[in-house]
Amino acid sequence: MASLLPVATTVFAMxxxxxxxxxxxxxxxxxxxxxxxxxxWTIYRPDLLPAFAVFIIGTLQDLLIxxxxxxxxxxxxxxxxxxxxxxxxxxxxxxxxxxxxFTLLSCVAMLFLWALxxxxxxxxxxxxxxxxxxxxxVAAFPVASFLLGRTQRALMGAx
Amino acid sequence: MLRLSPARRATLQxxxxxxxxxxxxxxxxxxxxxxxxxxxxxxxxxxxxxxxLEMVSRPAVLLDLAISRARDxxxxxxxxxxxxxxxxxxxxxxxxxxxxxxxxxxxRNLLKLAPEPAISYLTARIIASSGSVYVRNVIINAGRxxxxxxxxxxxTGDGLIGRVTEVGDxxxxxxxxxxxxxxxxxxxxxxxxxxVLSGDNxxxxxxxxxxxxxxxxxxxxxxxxxxxxxxxxGLPVGIVTAFEGELARVEPHAALSLVDYLRLVDYGRSDxxxxxxxxxxxxxxxxxxxxxxxxx
Numbered sequence: 001m002a003s004l005l006p007v008a009t010t011v012f013a014m015x016x017x018x019x020x021x022x023x024x025x026x027x028x029x030x031x032x033x034x035x036x037x038x039x040x041w042t043i044y045r046p047d048l049l050p051a052f053a054v055f056i057i058g059t060l061q062d063l064l065i066x067x068x069x070x071x072x073x074x075x076x077x078x079x080x081x082x083x084x085x086x087x088x089x090x091x092x093x094x095x096x097x098x099x100x101x102f103t104l105l106s107c108v109a110m111l112f113l114w115a116l117x118x119x120x121x122x123x124x125x126x127x128x129x130x131x132x133x134x135x136x137x138v139a140a141f142p143v144a145s146f147l148l149g150r151t152q153r154a155l156m157g158a159x
Numbered sequence: 160m161l162r163l164s165p166a167r168r169a170t171l172q173x174x175x176x177x178x179x180x181x182x183x184x185x186x187x188x189x190x191x192x193x194x195x196x197x198x199x200x201x202x203x204x205x206x207x208x209x210x211x212l213e214m215v216s217r218p219a220v221l222l223d224l225a226i227s228r229a230r231d232x233x234x235x236x237x238x239x240x241x242x243x244x245x246x247x248x249x250x251x252x253x254x255x256x257x258x259x260x261x262x263x264x265x266x267r268n269l270l271k272l273a274p275e276p277a278i279s280y281l282t283a284r285i286i287a288s289s290g291s292v293y294v295r296n297v298i299i300n301a302g303r304x305x306x307x308x309x310x311x312x313x314x315t316g317d318g319l320i321g322r323v324t325e326v327g328d329x330x331x332x333x334x335x336x337x338x339x340x341x342x343x344x345x346x347x348x349x350x351x352x353x354x355v356l357s358g359d360n361x362x363x364x365x366x367x368x369x370x371x372x373x374x375x376x377x378x379x380x381x382x383x384x385x386x387x388x389x390x391x392x393g394l395p396v397g398i399v400t401a402f403e404g405e406l407a408r409v410e411p412h413a414a415l416s417l418v419d420y421l422r423l424v425d426y427g428r429s430d431x432x433x434x435x436x437x438x439x440x441x442x443x444x445x446x447x448x449x450x451x452x453x454x455x
Contacts, residue, residue: 019219020216020288028292030290058183063204063205066289066294066325066332071187073179073183074184077179130292
Protein backbone atom coordinates (compact mmCIF):
# COMPACT_ATOMS: atom_id res chain seq x y z
CA MET A 1 0.00 0.00 0.00
CA ALA A 2 2.74 2.41 0.93
CA SER A 3 4.34 1.85 -2.45
CA LEU A 4 1.43 3.75 -4.00
CA LEU A 5 2.18 6.79 -1.87
CA PRO A 6 4.35 8.67 -4.40
CA VAL A 7 1.78 8.28 -7.17
CA ALA A 8 -1.10 9.07 -4.80
CA THR A 9 0.51 12.26 -3.47
CA THR A 10 1.41 13.39 -6.99
CA VAL A 11 -2.20 12.88 -8.09
CA PHE A 12 -3.33 14.84 -5.03
CA ALA A 13 -0.89 17.62 -5.92
CA MET A 14 -2.41 17.71 -9.39
CA UNK A 15 -5.95 18.00 -8.00
CA UNK A 16 -4.73 20.72 -5.63
CA UNK A 17 -3.34 22.78 -8.47
CA UNK A 18 -6.76 23.15 -10.10
CA UNK A 19 -8.63 24.14 -6.94
CA UNK A 20 -10.43 27.47 -7.18
CA UNK A 21 -9.04 29.78 -4.51
CA UNK A 22 -10.70 33.12 -3.87
CA UNK A 23 -7.66 35.33 -3.93
CA UNK A 24 -7.68 37.86 -6.77
CA UNK A 25 -5.21 36.80 -9.41
CA UNK A 26 -4.42 33.42 -7.83
CA UNK A 27 -5.46 31.40 -10.88
CA UNK A 28 -2.72 32.88 -12.97
CA UNK A 29 0.02 32.25 -10.41
CA UNK A 30 -1.01 28.91 -8.92
CA UNK A 31 2.16 27.19 -7.68
CA UNK A 32 3.18 24.15 -9.69
CA UNK A 33 2.36 21.58 -7.01
CA UNK A 34 2.64 18.64 -9.39
CA UNK A 35 6.19 19.65 -10.25
CA UNK A 36 7.06 19.76 -6.54
CA UNK A 37 5.74 16.24 -5.98
CA UNK A 38 7.55 14.87 -9.04
CA UNK A 39 10.80 16.54 -7.90
CA UNK A 40 10.56 15.16 -4.38
CA TRP A 41 9.74 11.58 -5.29
CA THR A 42 12.20 11.37 -8.17
CA ILE A 43 14.99 12.30 -5.78
CA TYR A 44 14.00 10.08 -2.86
CA ARG A 45 12.03 7.16 -4.33
CA PRO A 46 12.25 7.10 -8.12
CA ASP A 47 11.49 3.39 -8.11
CA LEU A 48 7.96 4.13 -6.92
CA LEU A 49 7.24 6.87 -9.45
CA PRO A 50 7.61 5.33 -12.91
CA ALA A 51 7.77 7.47 -16.03
CA PHE A 52 4.43 6.10 -17.16
CA ALA A 53 2.71 7.42 -14.02
CA VAL A 54 4.28 10.84 -14.60
CA PHE A 55 2.99 10.79 -18.16
CA ILE A 56 -0.56 9.83 -17.14
CA ILE A 57 -0.72 12.41 -14.34
CA GLY A 58 0.58 15.12 -16.66
CA THR A 59 -1.96 14.18 -19.32
CA LEU A 60 -4.81 14.20 -16.80
CA GLN A 61 -3.76 17.64 -15.63
CA ASP A 62 -3.72 18.89 -19.22
CA LEU A 63 -7.18 17.49 -19.91
CA LEU A 64 -8.62 18.99 -16.73
CA ILE A 65 -7.01 22.40 -17.29
CA UNK A 66 -8.44 22.53 -20.77
CA UNK A 67 -5.28 23.79 -22.38
CA UNK A 68 -3.29 22.13 -25.17
CA UNK A 69 -3.03 18.43 -24.21
CA UNK A 70 0.45 17.07 -23.73
CA UNK A 71 2.12 20.27 -22.47
CA UNK A 72 2.20 19.35 -18.78
CA UNK A 73 2.94 15.72 -19.63
CA UNK A 74 5.97 16.77 -21.67
CA UNK A 75 7.14 19.21 -19.01
CA UNK A 76 6.89 16.66 -16.19
CA UNK A 77 8.60 13.94 -18.23
CA UNK A 78 11.50 16.21 -19.12
CA UNK A 79 11.77 17.34 -15.50
CA UNK A 80 11.68 13.69 -14.41
CA UNK A 81 14.51 12.78 -16.76
CA UNK A 82 16.60 15.78 -15.72
CA UNK A 83 16.19 15.05 -12.02
CA UNK A 84 16.99 11.35 -12.52
CA UNK A 85 20.24 12.16 -14.27
CA UNK A 86 21.39 14.56 -11.53
CA UNK A 87 19.81 12.68 -8.67
CA UNK A 88 22.96 11.71 -6.88
CA UNK A 89 23.84 15.35 -6.31
CA UNK A 90 20.67 15.88 -4.31
CA UNK A 91 19.74 12.57 -2.74
CA UNK A 92 21.66 12.86 0.52
CA UNK A 93 22.07 16.58 0.83
CA UNK A 94 20.61 19.07 3.23
CA UNK A 95 17.38 20.85 2.49
CA UNK A 96 18.79 24.24 1.30
CA UNK A 97 20.65 22.39 -1.40
CA UNK A 98 17.54 20.51 -2.46
CA UNK A 99 15.60 23.78 -2.50
CA UNK A 100 18.25 25.42 -4.65
CA UNK A 101 17.99 22.56 -7.12
CA PHE A 102 14.23 22.98 -7.24
CA THR A 103 14.61 26.72 -7.84
CA LEU A 104 16.74 26.02 -10.87
CA LEU A 105 14.28 23.44 -12.14
CA SER A 106 11.34 25.83 -11.63
CA CYS A 107 12.99 28.61 -13.57
CA VAL A 108 13.70 26.34 -16.50
CA ALA A 109 10.19 24.85 -16.29
CA MET A 110 8.49 28.28 -16.36
CA LEU A 111 10.65 29.35 -19.26
CA PHE A 112 9.86 26.14 -21.11
CA LEU A 113 6.10 26.57 -20.55
CA TRP A 114 6.19 30.18 -21.67
CA ALA A 115 8.14 29.31 -24.81
CA LEU A 116 5.88 26.37 -25.68
CA UNK A 117 2.65 28.32 -25.14
CA UNK A 118 4.01 31.23 -27.14
CA UNK A 119 4.85 28.85 -29.94
CA UNK A 120 1.39 27.29 -29.86
CA UNK A 121 -0.29 30.68 -29.81
CA UNK A 122 2.05 31.95 -32.54
CA UNK A 123 2.69 35.11 -30.52
CA UNK A 124 5.02 36.34 -27.80
CA UNK A 125 2.94 35.99 -24.66
CA UNK A 126 3.34 38.16 -21.60
CA UNK A 127 6.04 36.66 -19.38
CA UNK A 128 5.08 38.42 -16.14
CA UNK A 129 2.57 35.73 -15.18
CA UNK A 130 5.21 33.05 -15.63
CA UNK A 131 7.68 34.99 -13.47
CA UNK A 132 5.20 35.43 -10.61
CA UNK A 133 4.19 31.82 -10.86
CA UNK A 134 7.83 30.74 -10.65
CA UNK A 135 8.40 32.88 -7.56
CA UNK A 136 5.33 31.47 -5.80
CA UNK A 137 6.26 27.91 -6.73
CA VAL A 138 9.75 28.29 -5.29
CA ALA A 139 8.34 29.95 -2.17
CA ALA A 140 5.79 27.19 -1.61
CA PHE A 141 8.29 24.37 -2.08
CA PRO A 142 9.54 24.14 1.55
CA VAL A 143 6.00 23.47 2.81
CA ALA A 144 5.37 20.83 0.15
CA SER A 145 8.72 19.20 0.77
CA PHE A 146 8.09 19.12 4.50
CA LEU A 147 4.65 17.54 4.10
CA LEU A 148 5.87 15.01 1.56
CA GLY A 149 8.87 14.13 3.72
CA ARG A 150 6.69 13.63 6.77
CA THR A 151 4.22 11.38 4.95
CA GLN A 152 7.10 9.45 3.43
CA ARG A 153 8.69 8.85 6.81
CA ALA A 154 5.44 8.01 8.54
CA LEU A 155 4.27 5.47 6.01
CA MET A 156 7.43 3.97 4.61
CA GLY A 157 9.98 4.14 7.40
CA ALA A 158 13.25 5.85 6.60
CA UNK A 159 12.92 4.84 2.94
CA MET B 160 3.29 -4.80 -10.83
CA LEU B 161 5.53 -7.09 -12.88
CA ARG B 162 8.52 -8.42 -11.02
CA LEU B 163 11.42 -7.51 -13.26
CA SER B 164 15.07 -7.67 -12.45
CA PRO B 165 16.63 -4.25 -11.98
CA ALA B 166 18.56 -4.59 -15.21
CA ARG B 167 15.45 -5.42 -17.19
CA ARG B 168 13.60 -2.60 -15.47
CA ALA B 169 16.30 -0.16 -16.44
CA THR B 170 16.19 -1.24 -20.08
CA LEU B 171 12.42 -1.02 -20.09
CA GLN B 172 12.58 2.49 -18.69
CA UNK B 173 15.12 3.43 -21.27
CA UNK B 174 12.80 2.31 -24.06
CA UNK B 175 9.52 3.57 -22.67
CA UNK B 176 10.78 6.98 -21.67
CA UNK B 177 11.52 8.31 -25.17
CA UNK B 178 8.24 6.78 -26.32
CA UNK B 179 6.36 8.70 -23.64
CA UNK B 180 8.10 11.94 -24.59
CA UNK B 181 7.19 11.27 -28.18
CA UNK B 182 3.60 10.54 -27.19
CA UNK B 183 3.40 13.88 -25.33
CA UNK B 184 4.81 15.78 -28.27
CA UNK B 185 2.37 14.07 -30.61
CA UNK B 186 -0.51 14.98 -28.33
CA UNK B 187 0.52 18.62 -28.49
CA UNK B 188 0.63 18.50 -32.28
CA UNK B 189 -2.63 16.56 -32.55
CA UNK B 190 -4.34 18.83 -30.08
CA UNK B 191 -3.89 21.64 -32.56
CA UNK B 192 -5.70 19.84 -35.34
CA UNK B 193 -7.86 16.98 -34.09
CA UNK B 194 -10.29 18.92 -31.93
CA UNK B 195 -13.11 16.41 -31.77
CA UNK B 196 -11.31 13.39 -30.37
CA UNK B 197 -9.55 15.41 -27.69
CA UNK B 198 -12.77 17.13 -26.70
CA UNK B 199 -14.63 13.88 -26.10
CA UNK B 200 -11.73 12.59 -24.02
CA UNK B 201 -11.59 15.84 -22.06
CA UNK B 202 -15.30 15.62 -21.28
CA UNK B 203 -14.92 12.03 -20.08
CA UNK B 204 -12.04 13.01 -17.81
CA UNK B 205 -14.00 16.00 -16.49
CA UNK B 206 -16.99 13.81 -15.69
CA UNK B 207 -14.81 11.16 -14.06
CA UNK B 208 -12.94 13.67 -11.95
CA UNK B 209 -16.09 15.54 -10.91
CA UNK B 210 -16.79 13.68 -7.65
CA UNK B 211 -13.19 14.14 -6.48
CA LEU B 212 -13.13 17.80 -7.49
CA GLU B 213 -16.46 18.50 -5.82
CA MET B 214 -15.32 16.85 -2.63
CA VAL B 215 -11.96 18.61 -2.52
CA SER B 216 -13.38 22.04 -3.32
CA ARG B 217 -16.21 21.78 -0.85
CA PRO B 218 -14.15 22.50 2.30
CA ALA B 219 -12.94 25.69 0.68
CA VAL B 220 -16.53 26.72 0.02
CA LEU B 221 -17.56 25.83 3.55
CA LEU B 222 -14.60 27.76 4.92
CA ASP B 223 -15.57 30.77 2.82
CA LEU B 224 -19.11 30.47 4.10
CA ALA B 225 -17.93 30.24 7.71
CA ILE B 226 -15.70 33.28 7.33
CA SER B 227 -18.41 35.37 5.68
CA ARG B 228 -20.97 34.27 8.29
CA ALA B 229 -18.58 35.32 11.06
CA ARG B 230 -17.97 38.64 9.32
CA ASP B 231 -21.71 39.15 8.90
CA UNK B 232 -22.33 38.49 12.59
CA UNK B 233 -19.84 41.13 13.57
CA UNK B 234 -21.32 43.80 11.34
CA UNK B 235 -24.93 42.69 11.49
CA UNK B 236 -26.60 45.92 12.59
CA UNK B 237 -24.80 48.21 10.20
CA UNK B 238 -25.22 45.80 7.35
CA UNK B 239 -28.91 45.51 8.10
CA UNK B 240 -29.32 49.27 7.85
CA UNK B 241 -27.37 49.38 4.62
CA UNK B 242 -29.36 46.54 3.11
CA UNK B 243 -32.66 48.14 4.09
CA UNK B 244 -31.65 51.38 2.36
CA UNK B 245 -30.50 49.51 -0.74
CA UNK B 246 -33.73 47.53 -0.79
CA UNK B 247 -35.72 50.76 -0.85
CA UNK B 248 -33.64 52.03 -3.76
CA UNK B 249 -34.07 48.78 -5.64
CA UNK B 250 -37.83 48.74 -5.13
CA UNK B 251 -37.99 52.11 -6.83
CA UNK B 252 -35.95 50.68 -9.72
CA UNK B 253 -38.18 47.65 -9.88
CA UNK B 254 -41.22 49.86 -10.31
CA UNK B 255 -39.46 51.78 -13.05
CA UNK B 256 -38.40 48.55 -14.71
CA UNK B 257 -41.91 47.08 -14.62
CA UNK B 258 -43.32 50.25 -16.06
CA UNK B 259 -40.75 50.26 -18.84
CA UNK B 260 -41.32 46.59 -19.51
CA UNK B 261 -45.04 47.02 -20.01
CA UNK B 262 -44.48 50.12 -22.14
CA UNK B 263 -41.93 48.14 -24.16
CA UNK B 264 -44.37 45.29 -24.61
CA UNK B 265 -47.07 47.67 -25.86
CA UNK B 266 -44.73 49.27 -28.35
CA ARG B 267 -43.54 45.88 -29.57
CA ASN B 268 -47.13 44.87 -30.01
CA LEU B 269 -47.82 48.01 -32.02
CA LEU B 270 -44.86 47.29 -34.27
CA LYS B 271 -45.83 43.60 -34.51
CA LEU B 272 -42.33 42.60 -33.32
CA ALA B 273 -41.59 38.93 -32.52
CA PRO B 274 -41.98 38.32 -28.78
CA GLU B 275 -38.85 37.97 -26.70
CA PRO B 276 -38.06 34.45 -25.59
CA ALA B 277 -38.48 33.58 -21.93
CA ILE B 278 -35.22 33.51 -20.04
CA SER B 279 -34.50 30.94 -17.41
CA TYR B 280 -31.41 30.27 -15.37
CA LEU B 281 -29.44 27.29 -14.20
CA THR B 282 -27.23 27.71 -11.14
CA ALA B 283 -24.01 25.77 -10.84
CA ARG B 284 -20.91 25.75 -8.64
CA ILE B 285 -17.35 26.07 -9.85
CA ILE B 286 -15.44 22.93 -8.84
CA ALA B 287 -12.13 23.56 -10.59
CA SER B 288 -10.29 26.43 -12.17
CA SER B 289 -7.65 26.16 -14.83
CA GLY B 290 -4.78 27.00 -12.50
CA SER B 291 -2.72 28.25 -15.40
CA VAL B 292 -1.53 31.60 -16.64
CA TYR B 293 -2.11 30.62 -20.27
CA VAL B 294 -5.63 29.22 -20.04
CA ARG B 295 -8.57 30.86 -18.29
CA ASN B 296 -11.53 28.58 -17.81
CA VAL B 297 -13.45 26.85 -15.03
CA ILE B 298 -15.28 23.56 -14.59
CA ILE B 299 -18.80 23.59 -13.17
CA ASN B 300 -20.77 20.75 -11.59
CA ALA B 301 -23.64 20.78 -14.08
CA GLY B 302 -23.71 19.07 -17.45
CA ARG B 303 -25.97 17.67 -20.14
CA UNK B 304 -28.11 15.91 -17.55
CA UNK B 305 -28.88 19.27 -15.95
CA UNK B 306 -29.72 20.99 -19.20
CA UNK B 307 -26.41 22.66 -19.94
CA UNK B 308 -25.95 23.36 -23.62
CA UNK B 309 -22.83 24.51 -25.42
CA UNK B 310 -22.84 28.24 -26.00
CA UNK B 311 -24.88 29.28 -22.98
CA UNK B 312 -23.67 32.48 -21.37
CA UNK B 313 -22.44 32.32 -17.79
CA UNK B 314 -23.17 35.26 -15.52
CA THR B 315 -23.13 36.28 -11.88
CA GLY B 316 -25.30 38.93 -10.33
CA ASP B 317 -22.72 41.49 -11.45
CA GLY B 318 -22.17 40.63 -15.07
CA LEU B 319 -20.95 38.28 -17.76
CA ILE B 320 -18.25 35.77 -16.86
CA GLY B 321 -17.95 33.57 -19.91
CA ARG B 322 -19.56 30.97 -22.08
CA VAL B 323 -19.99 27.19 -22.07
CA THR B 324 -17.53 25.55 -24.47
CA GLU B 325 -17.56 21.87 -23.59
CA VAL B 326 -20.36 19.84 -22.05
CA GLY B 327 -19.98 16.49 -20.32
CA ASP B 328 -22.72 14.45 -18.77
CA UNK B 329 -22.35 15.90 -15.27
CA UNK B 330 -19.83 18.69 -15.79
CA UNK B 331 -19.15 21.49 -18.22
CA UNK B 332 -16.34 23.87 -19.04
CA UNK B 333 -16.78 27.64 -19.12
CA UNK B 334 -14.37 29.77 -21.13
CA UNK B 335 -13.88 33.00 -19.20
CA UNK B 336 -13.98 36.38 -20.93
CA UNK B 337 -10.35 36.91 -19.92
CA UNK B 338 -9.08 33.88 -21.85
CA UNK B 339 -6.90 34.35 -24.91
CA UNK B 340 -9.51 32.74 -27.13
CA UNK B 341 -12.53 34.62 -25.83
CA UNK B 342 -14.24 37.04 -28.20
CA UNK B 343 -17.46 38.69 -27.08
CA UNK B 344 -19.40 41.02 -29.40
CA UNK B 345 -20.24 44.04 -27.25
CA UNK B 346 -21.79 47.43 -27.48
CA UNK B 347 -20.51 50.62 -25.86
CA UNK B 348 -23.50 51.99 -24.04
CA UNK B 349 -22.81 55.66 -24.45
CA UNK B 350 -22.32 55.82 -28.18
CA UNK B 351 -24.14 52.56 -29.05
CA UNK B 352 -21.12 51.59 -31.16
CA UNK B 353 -20.13 47.97 -31.55
CA UNK B 354 -16.82 46.35 -30.69
CA VAL B 355 -15.37 42.97 -29.76
CA LEU B 356 -14.14 42.29 -26.24
CA SER B 357 -10.99 40.21 -26.64
CA GLY B 358 -9.34 38.39 -23.78
CA ASP B 359 -5.57 38.07 -23.62
CA ASN B 360 -5.09 36.06 -20.42
CA UNK B 361 -4.75 39.26 -18.41
CA UNK B 362 -7.36 40.42 -15.88
CA UNK B 363 -8.60 43.18 -18.16
CA UNK B 364 -9.75 42.21 -21.65
CA UNK B 365 -9.45 44.81 -24.39
CA UNK B 366 -11.85 46.29 -26.92
CA UNK B 367 -10.94 45.52 -30.48
CA UNK B 368 -12.55 45.76 -33.91
CA UNK B 369 -14.19 49.05 -33.07
CA UNK B 370 -15.94 50.86 -35.88
CA UNK B 371 -14.00 53.75 -37.37
CA UNK B 372 -14.52 56.97 -35.50
CA UNK B 373 -15.68 55.38 -32.25
CA UNK B 374 -14.88 57.59 -29.31
CA UNK B 375 -14.31 55.51 -26.20
CA UNK B 376 -14.02 57.20 -22.84
CA UNK B 377 -13.00 55.94 -19.45
CA UNK B 378 -16.15 55.08 -17.56
CA UNK B 379 -18.07 53.86 -20.60
CA UNK B 380 -20.19 50.86 -19.73
CA UNK B 381 -19.89 47.79 -21.94
CA UNK B 382 -22.62 45.20 -22.46
CA UNK B 383 -23.21 42.37 -24.91
CA UNK B 384 -24.64 43.33 -28.28
CA UNK B 385 -26.09 39.96 -29.18
CA UNK B 386 -24.44 40.12 -32.58
CA UNK B 387 -23.86 36.75 -34.20
CA UNK B 388 -26.27 35.09 -31.79
CA UNK B 389 -23.43 33.90 -29.58
CA UNK B 390 -24.37 35.83 -26.47
CA UNK B 391 -27.79 37.17 -25.55
CA UNK B 392 -27.98 40.94 -25.87
CA GLY B 393 -27.98 43.32 -22.95
CA LEU B 394 -25.83 41.42 -20.46
CA PRO B 395 -23.63 43.83 -18.52
CA VAL B 396 -19.93 43.10 -19.03
CA GLY B 397 -17.75 45.83 -17.57
CA ILE B 398 -16.45 49.37 -17.57
CA VAL B 399 -13.63 50.92 -19.57
CA THR B 400 -10.96 51.73 -17.00
CA ALA B 401 -7.71 52.41 -18.84
CA PHE B 402 -6.09 52.97 -22.17
CA GLU B 403 -2.96 51.27 -23.38
CA GLY B 404 -2.08 53.55 -26.23
CA GLU B 405 -5.07 53.21 -28.52
CA LEU B 406 -6.36 50.05 -26.87
CA ALA B 407 -9.16 50.36 -24.32
CA ARG B 408 -9.03 47.98 -21.35
CA VAL B 409 -12.25 46.85 -19.70
CA GLU B 410 -12.60 45.96 -16.03
CA PRO B 411 -15.26 43.22 -15.83
CA HIS B 412 -18.13 43.89 -13.41
CA ALA B 413 -17.85 40.34 -12.11
CA ALA B 414 -14.89 39.63 -9.82
CA LEU B 415 -13.72 36.55 -11.73
CA SER B 416 -11.45 35.18 -9.03
CA LEU B 417 -14.08 35.41 -6.30
CA VAL B 418 -16.91 33.60 -8.09
CA ASP B 419 -18.27 30.45 -6.43
CA TYR B 420 -21.68 30.06 -7.98
CA LEU B 421 -22.66 31.21 -11.42
CA ARG B 422 -25.79 31.14 -13.51
CA LEU B 423 -26.17 29.93 -17.08
CA VAL B 424 -28.57 31.95 -19.18
CA ASP B 425 -30.92 29.87 -21.22
CA TYR B 426 -33.35 31.21 -23.77
CA GLY B 427 -36.41 28.96 -23.85
CA ARG B 428 -39.07 28.96 -26.53
CA SER B 429 -40.71 32.25 -27.42
CA ASP B 430 -43.15 33.48 -24.86
CA UNK B 431 -46.62 33.71 -26.33
CA UNK B 432 -47.76 36.53 -24.05
CA UNK B 433 -45.58 39.60 -24.70
CA UNK B 434 -46.81 41.22 -21.52
CA UNK B 435 -45.75 38.39 -19.24
CA UNK B 436 -42.94 40.55 -17.91
CA UNK B 437 -39.94 38.38 -18.72
CA UNK B 438 -38.07 41.21 -17.06
CA UNK B 439 -39.55 40.13 -13.73
CA UNK B 440 -37.96 36.73 -14.25
CA UNK B 441 -34.63 38.49 -14.37
CA UNK B 442 -34.95 39.28 -10.67
CA UNK B 443 -32.22 37.87 -8.49
CA UNK B 444 -33.60 34.52 -7.46
CA UNK B 445 -30.41 32.48 -7.13
CA UNK B 446 -31.88 28.99 -7.03
CA UNK B 447 -34.09 29.24 -10.02
CA UNK B 448 -33.61 25.95 -11.80
CA UNK B 449 -34.05 25.14 -15.42
CA UNK B 450 -37.47 24.08 -16.59
CA UNK B 451 -39.45 27.21 -15.84
CA UNK B 452 -42.38 26.68 -18.18
CA UNK B 453 -43.28 29.46 -20.60
CA UNK B 454 -46.52 31.12 -19.57
CA UNK B 455 -49.34 30.06 -21.80
